[in-house]
Amino acid sequence: MKKNKIDMNQMLQMMRKEKVFSLREVAYAILEADGTMSILKKAKYETPTVSAMNLPLKPVFLPxxxxxxxxxxxxxxxxxxxxxxxxxxxxxxxxxxxxxxxxxxxxxxxxxxxxxxx
Missing domain, CATH: 3.30.240.20 (bsu07140 like domains)
Structure with missing residues (x-):
């Protein structure tokens, strides 16, 4: 982050845009070439998926x-x-x-x- 001249406040703002509100939730954060941040959360902070919870799948319809x-x-x-x-x-x-x-x-x-x- 230093190399790219991004301070902690900027990094936290970028994280919030990715719906991550605490650094403790982050396993990996990658600063992309376009200036955005991609984040891989730690497993315990991931939102469970329908399949992980063994729930029946519902079809998705567009309005x-x-x-x-x-x-x-x-x-x-x-x-x-x-x-x-x-x-x-x-x-x-x-x-x-x-x-x-x-x-x-x-x-x-x-x-x-x-x-x-x-």
Whole structure:
């Protein structure tokens, strides 16, 4: 670190950006060529993984944006397997009658609908 003219405060800041808040958690810290720091935590500070805890794996689904800033993304609506009638039904449940009254509307397979009004 001295060779690269990085003081302890700078190093601690770089560690925090990697979600490491104490030097005691670090097994190895590598200063990369681009100036960032890569950190390998000591085993006892690692976050356990789903497989390490023998938990069942859940599929991961990406949210699909259907309305953004009052405009419907018709292609995403179609690709998500939903119709305009389905979309309108969800809007009615929230007492919304116009697309332009929606700031953001997304659908996620495992969680359903999330929306924010204007």
């Amino acid at each position: 699909v944006t259907l309305i953004n800033d009052g405009k419907v993304d018709w292609e995403n609506l179609s690709k998500s397997g939903h119709s305009e009638e389905w979309l309108l039904n969800h809007l009615r449940k929230h007492n919304i009658t116009r697309y332009k009254d929606i700031f953001y509307f997304e659908w996620k397979e495992d969680e359903g609908v999330y929306l924010e009004k204007m």
